[in-house]
Amino acid sequence: MVHSAVIIGSGFGGIGMAIRLREAGIHDVVILEKADGLGGTWRDNTYPGAACDVPSHLYSYSFERKTDWTRRFPPQAEILEYLRHCAGKYGVLDRIRFGTEVTEARFDEERALWRISTTSGVLESRVLVSGCGQLNRPVLPDIEGRDSFTGTSFHSARWDHGADLRGKRVAVVGTGASAVQFVPEVAKEAAELRLFQRSAPYVIDKPDKPYRAWQQALLGNVPGLYELNRARIYALLESRAIGFFKYPKLLSMVESRFRKTLEDGVDDPALRRALVPDYPLGCKRILISNDYYPALARPHVDLVTDPIERITPAGVRTAEREYGVDVIVYGTGFQTSDFLAPMKIVGRDGRELNEAWRDGAEAHLGITVSGFPNLFLLYGPYTNLGHNSIIYMLESQFRYIVGCVEVLRRHGLDWIDVRPDVQDAFTREMRERMRSTVWETGCDSWYMTADGKVVNNWPGFTFAYRRATRRPDPGHFRARAAAR
Template structure:
């Protein structure tokens, strides 16, 4: 069966895009989800302490406000419950096909259709939207001997809740955003916890607390106050872009917060020295926690900075010694720069997306890829942030994609395909602007490809991105006009758009 729009993924991007399409009168939408439940990264990451590092009133859809968040920074279960609420309230839950992992999507140029193969069957779409995100494919480093470990091991995004850590020797490999939340939680249960650090992160205090009942009541009762509070938080976080992309000296203000957090959390000068990063602040993701540094000072916690040589059946071996372990937790992040992998995406002329991206992912405005008509990416290349809420960026992309879909329908088009020269000009501009950002000051981060190109981040203000994606520019696209309406697609002027 041919559908107007098929969306891959049911996280914030997929659910939000489906809601926007439905509100625009486009109801023939299918969401393909490989798992048994919706939620994307907030479904997958259920490790102890999992929470967002963006304030709750900003980490939510502007069109579905929530005044009763429990805390300033929302925990994982509450975020997942919010997404489920949005899907149910706006009538898109029934649009989700669970257990349908996409293996291939191939564009049929003659029929102007995306022919999609999934583990749950085949289907066709006039428009294909990828809402897979950047944080859904766990990365486990190829450490020698990893498969021979005799104990329990798992990635933080695939937490084994059947593993009882009480009284056990636990090794945590990695010191990124997941690790700084996990370590304080499990340090209270484990007999021994050894944290293996390759690169120290910058950690600043987390100004978190529960919302009081009267605060929730006032936000709910006073017209406009919720929106005003959201705007205040947005402006505060948006101002940090100055330090990331324009004036690195602004980072000194955050460096002071880092020093204050470090001094308050760790008294031992040797341990304090071991957790001081050796790269400019902001080059890697800045992390927030008020209990990570204190957790490192617990008598049952050891920070190991020697490089790992291999994993043995009984633990983790460094150049200095072997550390026994009953459980190994890989808090080693995600494969972030492959974007649509491991799906096979084939566009015009039989060209595969992996081939088109062999020198790094490229997409005009992070949304459209030349040679792949009627394909739209959410949270694609050059749209990640270091300073503000990704939900704001996604809502900008929803509007742009919706504008493209409505143009296809209104003007009776088979397809639209962004011009190669437009995409190339955008990519050159991104590369030029990124060279002056803090992300390209010498460190290796998950923002980069293996050869050192930053392909994930937007080098500017989020309001500038919103302006750039305000509406599709018809001059940016090659188009093919449809001679007659295809099955399943309402004719132009039918009122569906």
């Protein structure tokens, strides 16, 4: 049978997209999930201390209120449970095929459908939606001797919960968003902890606190209060945007918070100097934590800034010395700019997406790719944020994609394909606007491709993106009418 829509991935993007399609009357929706459970990044990242850095009342679907979040910044397990609740409540749980990894998707132009090859067989669908996200494939660093280590080693997104860190000598490689959360937890158990820092992050205080029962009751029972609170959080976060994409100097107040957080957490002047980044604030992701700097100040924790030369069977070697360790944890991030890799996606005229994107990923509004009809991306190029909730961006994309599907149905079309000139114009606009952003002020970040292009982030307000994706413009697409 030919399905109406197939979605790849069951994180916030895939689950929300399936819900919105079903609400629009598209009930024959299938979600393909390579893992054995839903949740995407919130299923994969179970490291100690895992939590969101966006307030809970905004890091949730607008159509499914949750008034009883336990904390202002939700922990991983609670977010995952929320996603499971949404999938069950809206009837998409039984539409997920677990343990089914997509290896290839090929557009059959004659039949106007996608043939999707998976580890469990082949499916056919009129519409294909990628909900893979940008943070789903862990990166292990290319360090000489990495495979020679005889102790326990793992990436933070594949945390080995069977590894007992109590009393062990632990090395952590990387100082990104995950490390800032799990390092304080590891420091509580390890006999020795050595954190290998290539680049210091900006870390500011985290205004976190538990919600009390009376606050939950008010949010759940006073008409309009939940919506007002959500709007307040949105406006507060959105106000920071102009500092990222137009006037970086406006981030000076955030830099003051960083200085105070560092001074309050670290007394040692030498350690404090080593923790001051050498790039403008905002160029890389700004991190939040109340316990990261105090953890680094503990006597059994050592910050190592000398570059790693190699991993040995017994530990980690720099130019200065070798550090013997029992466990290595890699907090080294994800492959972020390939989007649909390692899947092979083939569009019209046999064109491969990897070839189309050899100079960097491009998609009109981060959603549609010229030459790949009826293919839609969630959290695609130019849609990541540095200041607000990605769920807001996803919901904008849900509406746009549903609008495209309704155009197909209403006008009796086999397929629509965004025009190359429309996509090129959008890409030129993004690259021009990106030049004035803090992300292009000289640092090396996961926002960039290997040749230095920032292709992940949206250089504007999120409400401007919502306006741009309000409805698809028929003039932006080529189309083929269905045979009568």
